[in-house]
Amino acid sequence: MLLLEVISGERLAKPERGKMRVHKISNVNKALDFIASKGVKLVSIGAEEIVDGNVKMTLGMIWTIILRFAIQDISVEETSAKEGLLLWCQRKTAPYKNVNIQNFHISWKDGLGFCALIHRHRPELIDYGKLRKDDPLTNLNTAFDVAEKYLDIPKMLDAEDIVGTARPDEKAIMTYVSSFYHAFSGAQKAETAANRICKVLAVNQENEQLMEDYEKLASDLLEWIRRTIPWLENRAPENTMQAMQQKLEDFRDYRRLHKPPKVQEKCQLEINFNTLQTKLRLSNRPAFMPSEGKMVSDINNAWGGLEQAEKGYEEWLLNEIRRLERLDHLAEKFRQKASIHESWTDGKEAMLQQKDYETATLSEIKALLKKHEAFESDLAAHQDRVEQIAAIAQELNELDYYDSPSVNARCQKICDQWDNLGALTQKRREALERTEKLLETIDQLYLEYAKRAAPFNNWMEGAMEDLQDTFIVHTIEEIQGLTTAHEQFKATLPDADKERQAILGIHNEVSKIVQTYHVNMAGTNPYTTITPHEINGKWEHVRQLVPRRDQALMEEHARQQQNERLRKQFGAQANVIGPWIQTKMEEIGRISIEMHGTLEDQLNHLRQYEKSIVNYKPKIDQLEGDHQQIQEALIFDNKHTNYTMEHIRVGWEQLLTTIARTINEVENQILTRDAKGISQEQMNEFRASFNHFDRGEAEFARIMSIVDPNRLGVVTFQAFIDFMSRETADTDTADQVMASFKILAGDKNYITVDELRRELPPDQAEYCIARMAPYTGRDAVPGALDYMSFSTALYGESDL
Numbered sequence: 001m002l003l004l005e006v007i008s009g010e011r012l013a014k015p016e017r018g019k020m021r022v023h024k025i026s027n028v029n030k031a032l033d034f035i036a037s038k039g040v041k042l043v044s045i046g047a048e049e050i051v052d053g054n055v056k057m058t059l060g061m062i063w064t065i066i067l068r069f070a071i072q073d074i075s076v077e078e079t080s081a082k083e084g085l086l087l088w089c090q091r092k093t094a095p096y097k098n099v100n101i102q103n104f105h106i107s108w109k110d111g112l113g114f115c116a117l118i119h120r121h122r123p124e125l126i127d128y129g130k131l132r133k134d135d136p137l138t139n140l141n142t143a144f145d146v147a148e149k150y151l152d153i154p155k156m157l158d159a160e161d162i163v164g165t166a167r168p169d170e171k172a173i174m175t176y177v178s179s180f181y182h183a184f185s186g187a188q189k190a191e192t193a194a195n196r197i198c199k200v201l202a203v204n205q206e207n208e209q210l211m212e213d214y215e216k217l218a219s220d221l222l223e224w225i226r227r228t229i230p231w232l233e234n235r236a237p238e239n240t241m242q243a244m245q246q247k248l249e250d251f252r253d254y255r256r257l258h259k260p261p262k263v264q265e266k267c268q269l270e271i272n273f274n275t276l277q278t279k280l281r282l283s284n285r286p287a288f289m290p291s292e293g294k295m296v297s298d299i300n301n302a303w304g305g306l307e308q309a310e311k312g313y314e315e316w317l318l319n320e321i322r323r324l325e326r327l328d329h330l331a332e333k334f335r336q337k338a339s340i341h342e343s344w345t346d347g348k349e350a351m352l353q354q355k356d357y358e359t360a361t362l363s364e365i366k367a368l369l370k371k372h373e374a375f376e377s378d379l380a381a382h383q384d385r386v387e388q389i390a391a392i393a394q395e396l397n398e399l400d401y402y403d404s405p406s407v408n409a410r411c412q413k414i415c416d417q418w419d420n421l422g423a424l425t426q427k428r429r430e431a432l433e434r435t436e437k438l439l440e441t442i443d444q445l446y447l448e449y450a451k452r453a454a455p456f457n458n459w460m461e462g463a464m465e466d467l468q469d470t471f472i473v474h475t476i477e478e479i480q481g482l483t484t485a486h487e488q489f490k491a492t493l494p495d496a497d498k499e500r501q502a503i504l505g506i507h508n509e510v511s512k513i514v515q516t517y518h519v520n521m522a523g524t525n526p527y528t529t530i531t532p533h534e535i536n537g538k539w540e541h542v543r544q545l546v547p548r549r550d551q552a553l554m555e556e557h558a559r560q561q562q563n564e565r566l567r568k569q570f571g572a573q574a575n576v577i578g579p580w581i582q583t584k585m586e587e588i589g590r591i592s593i594e595m596h597g598t599l600e601d602q603l604n605h606l607r608q609y610e611k612s613i614v615n616y617k618p619k620i621d622q623l624e625g626d627h628q629q630i631q632e633a634l635i636f637d638n639k640h641t642n643y644t645m646e647h648i649r650v651g652w653e654q655l656l657t658t659i660a661r662t663i664n665e666v667e668n669q670i671l672t673r674d675a676k677g678i679s680q681e682q683m684n685e686f687r688a689s690f691n692h693f694d695r696g697e698a699e700f701a702r703i704m705s706i707v708d709p710n711r712l713g714v715v716t717f718q719a720f721i722d723f724m725s726r727e728t729a730d731t732d733t734a735d736q737v738m739a740s741f742k743i744l745a746g747d748k749n750y751i752t753v754d755e756l757r758r759e760l761p762p763d764q765a766e767y768c769i770a771r772m773a774p775y776t777g778r779d780a781v782p783g784a785l786d787y788m789s790f791s792t793a794l795y796g797e798s799d800l
Contacts, residue, residue, distance in 0.1 A: 001015050001027060001030060001031050001034075003065070004031055004034055004035070004065065007065065008034075008038070008067040008151065010034075012030060012034050013030050015027045015030065024047075024051045025047045025048060026047075027049050028047035028050050028051055029047045031046060032045065032061075035064065035065065035068065038068055038069075040064055040067075040068045042064065043162050045057060045060060045061055045064070063171055063175075066171075066175050066178075067081070073409075082104075082174065084103065085174065085177060085178060085181060086101065086103070086104065088181060089101045089113070089117065089177060092116070092117055092120045092121075093113055093116040093117065093120070095120075096112070096116040096119075096120075096128070098112055098133045099112050099113055099116045101113055102324065103170070104167075104170045104174045104177065105167045105168050105169075105170045105173060106167060108162070108168065108173050108177075109136060109163065109168060110133050110136040111131075111138070111139025111140035111141075111142070111143055111159070111162075112131060112133060112139055112140060114139070114140065114143030114144075114147070114180075115128060115131055115139055115142060115143045116128065117177075117180050117184075118143060118147065118151070118180075120147055121184045122150065122151075125146050125150055126142065126143075126146060127711070136159075136162075136163050137159050137160070137163055139158075140159035140162060140163070141159045144157065144159065144211055147180070147183075151180075151183045152183070153176075153179045153180065153183055154179075156172065156175060156176045156179070157172060157173070157176050158552060166665075166754045175687065178234070188749075194598070203279070203283055205283075206279075207276060207279060207280060207283075207285065207288075208280075210272055210275070210276040211276065211288055213272065214269060214272055214273055214276065214288075214294075215290065215291060215294060217265060217268070217269050217272070218269060218290065218291075218294040218299055219294065219497070220265075221262060221265055221266060221269065221299060221302075221366060222293070222294065222298075222299065222302055224262060225302045225303065225305070225306045226302075228254075228306060228309075229305055229306055229309045232306070232309035232310050232313045233309045235313075235316055235324075237320045237324075238320075238324075239326040239402035239403075240402070240458060241321065241325060241328050244317065244320050244321050244324050245321060247317055248314075248317045248318070248321060249599035249673070250315060251314055251317060255314075263668065265286070266303060269296070269299065270296055273288070273296055276288050323399060324725075326399065327396060327399055327401045328398070328758075329397055330392050330396050330401070331396060331401060331403065331407065333392055334389060334392045334393060334396065334407060334411075336442075337385055337388055337389050337392070338389055338410055338411075338414060340385070341382065341385050341386065341389060341414060342414070344382060345414075345417055345418075345421065347418070348421055349420065349421065349424060352424035352425060352427075352428045353424060353428075355431075356368065357431060357432050357518040358433045358435070358519075359520050359521075360435070360439075362436070362439040362440060362442075362443045365432060365435055365436045365439055366436065368432055369429075369433070369436060372425075372428060372429055372432055375425070376429070377426060379425055381423070386414060386415065386418045389411060389414055390411055390415060393407050393408060393410075393411035399626065407705075432434075434517075434719070435519070438513060438517055438519050439519070441513060442513055442514070442519070442521075443512050443526075444506075445506050445509055445510045445513075446510065446525045446527055446528075447527050448506055449503060449506040449507055449510070449525060449527075449528070450525060450527030450528035450530075451527075452499065452502065452503050452506070453503050453528055453530045453535065454528060454530065456496070456499055456500065456503055456535065457530045457534070457535065457538065459496065460496075460535070460538040460539060460541075460542055460785050461538070463489065463545075464538065464541055464542055464545060465541050467542065467545035467546065467548070467549045468545060469550075471556070473556060473560060474560075474563075474636065474637060475560065475564075476557070476560045476561065476564060479553065479556050479557045479560045480557070481554055482556075483553045483557065486549055486550070486553055490546060493542075493543075493546070499537075500535060500539055503535060504532050504535065504536075507532045518717075520523065559633070562633070563630075563633050564611070566626065566629050566630050566633060566635060567630070567635060567638045567639070567640050568640050569626055570623070570626045570627060570630055570638060570640075570641065571638055571639070571640030571641035571643075572641075573619070573622065573623050573626060574623060574641045574643035574644075574645075574648060575640075575641050575643065576619075576625055577619060577643070577648055578641075578642075578643035578647065578648060578651065579618065580616070581648070581651040581652055581655050582651065584613060584655050585610075585651070585654065585655055585658060587607075588655070588658050588659055588662060591605075591606065591609065591662070592662050592665075595666075598665055599669050599670045599673065602666050603663065603666045603667065603670070603793050606659065606662055606663045606666060607663060609659065610659045610660070610663060613655060613659060615655075620648065621650055622649060624645065627645035630645075733795070734791050734792050734795040735791075735796065737794060737795075738787065738788055738792070741787035741788075741790075741791060742787075742793045744756075744759045744760075745787065748779075749775070749777055749779065749788070750775035750779075750780060750781075750784040750785060750786060750787065751772075751784070751785055751787045752781070752783045752784055752785065753769055753783045753785065754783065756768050756769060756785070757769075768785075768787075768790065769785070771790060771793075772785035772786060772787060772789075772790045773785070773786045773789055773790070774786065
């Protein structure tokens with residue numbers, strides 16, 4: 001209660017004097033009631049705990065008292081208590097290096113905060129410049145000692161406790177610091193007065209600064225508006241979409257980035273102007289009058305002009321972009337269609353100007369015409385594109401396209417080229433049609449030429465073939481027939497020459513057309529390979545062959561007359577000789593049958609007859625000479641005789657052979673008669689039998705195999721005599737010869753060389769030795785010969 005009276009300067013109710021617990025509680029309650037009467041709200045503090053010596057409760061009670069009476073009344077700039085004390089400390093220590101008061105605990109640990117407070121009010125008490133932040137104990141003790149000695153502030157804190165504690169006690173430091181505040185309260189009053197003066201001056205300075213800021217901000221804003229309006233009023237369009245899009249982007253940057261700050265500045269300017277006028281009015285100062293032209297109304301007017309300029313700018317930009325987009329689209333469309341068209345027309349002029357039709361055939365011309373018709377259809381189909389290109393170019397001009405000159409130039413070039421293509425197309429069609437008509441005319445002439453040239457050429461070739469034909473005639477009639485035919489042929493030559501002239505005339509007409517109309521013919525007549533030169537050549541050849549044929553027919557006629565003379569000459573002789581030979585052959589036949597007398601008489605008679613025949617030989621030779629002439633003249637038939645030289649030769653040779661054979665038969669009969677001892681009577685009998693030959697079939701076949709072994713169908717009298725001799729006489733056989741050799745060999749199966757030489761004459765012995773084969777039997781001796789095989793071979797050879 002005494003403490004509260006000292007601190008508050010007020011009297012409390014009288015205390016209870018008793019020593020009892022109740023008295024103590026009553027006194028403490030009186031103190032608590034007083035504190036509560038000062039507006040302090042006591043929470044959980046009861047008199048009983050304090051009477052009972054509860055240290056924590058007691059310390060809380062003391063702190064409440066300190067806070068209420070020592071700190072609560074501190075007020076700095078409308079703050080109070082703790083915040084006011086902290087603000088006071090911050091302001092007082094602000095100029096001091098290494099001091100940063102943010103709280104009432106760790107901000108004071110290094111002691112510089114306490115020293116700064118002392119130095120600020122009593123700089124002579126502390127040499128602040130010598131203090132170091134890294135020596136907190138010295139700093140704290142210096143402050144505590146000086147405060148106690150010179151400022152009558154007791155040491156409430158211990159330097160070591162503060163340094164050694166991570167977070168010093170906030171209440172203890174706040175209580176100690178409040179002592180400094182109260183110690184320097186006198187100085188605080190002076191400071192308050194100074195603050196009041198400063199505050200007045202600050203108001204003036206602030207007002208002046210607001211005026212300057214307004215003037216600068218107004219000038220800057222008006223200058224920005226002045227610069228921006230022309231930019232917004234500029235409606236000059238750009239040529240390219242990119243440039244216009246950049247303008248739109250710049251405008252959008254203006255609206256998004258540049259204008260909003262200026263709107264803020266304008267708003268702030270008005271706020272500042274109003275605030276300034278209010279402050280001036282409240283501080284009894286005259287109202288602010290801006291420089292001329294910088295009134296808020298002036299700025300609003302300028303701003304209105306800005307917004308007026310801005311109005312429609314974006315719409316203009318978008319319209320321009322749309323226009324450029326349309327232009328770009330049209331320009332691209334123009335370029336695309338122009339490129340396609342130019343690509344299509346590339347080479348077309350050269351194609352239309354080529355003169356391929358000059359060397360083309362009719363079929364090729366027709367193909368070229370069809371191709372040209374297809375091209376004309378293609379050309380017509382491209383008319384729309386050309387019109388589209390021209391329309392697009394016109395639209396680009398109307399929309400004021402920046403590159404219209406180049407577009408117009410390109411369009412003009414396309415149109416000019418299109419007109420030229422049309423003219424060239426028409427010109428080429430006319431040339432093709434004209435050439436077609438000419439070639440059709442030529443083709444008709446060619447066809448007519450071919451139709452007439454082919455048969456005429458065939459006629460000439462046939463004529464040449466006939467005129468050069470190597471005729472073979474055998475009679476005067478035949479050559480006369482050829483001559484008549486030749487004369488008839490010659491009679492047709494004038495008409496043939498007229499046909500030739502007509503055919504050549506057709507060709508000349510073609511040449512005339514070619515020369516007149518300058519047709520460059522691609523080839524020759526497609527219907528024929530026969531040329532006028534060839535026709536003329538063959539015609540000339542025919543003309544040359546006609547007199548040759550005349551000459552050949554005349555020569556052949558003379559030759560046939562000569563041949564006829566030779567035929568008659570040969571026929572006259574052959575008709576005599578042939579019958580003569582036939583007669584002589586018949587006579588010899590009769591002579592051979594009717595022979596009388598001895599064989600020697602017959603032989604003499606035959607030889608006389610042969611001589612008479614041989615004497616006829618010169619006539620045969622003369623006929624041979626005539627025949628040779630006929631052969632040399634190549635005469636193969638003769639109507640004047642049935643006898644050919646071959647017939648005469650064969651007859652003559654048969655005649656000579658027959659007489660010779662007949663003579664030979666008689667000679668052989670003589671030899672046979674003499675060798676076989678046949679009498680003349682027997683010989684006559686054999687002949688009679690020969691002349692009257694008649695036997696049975698089997699016997700006849702046997703006899704014929706003997707007398708006609710070669711099956712010639714003819715039996716000679718000599719063969720018949722040999723047969724009759726074998727039939728009627730004893731003859732040797734192979735067995736008889738073999739038996740004879742066996743006798744000579746002494747009944748051995750072989751005979752030796754010595755035995756043969758001993759028994760036979762030398763010639764016969766050597767004949768046998770040379771021909772006998774060596775004997776090969778088991779009983780053979782050196783020089784043994786096989787007489788058996790030899791004997792058989794003798795007759796075999798003879799029979800053969």
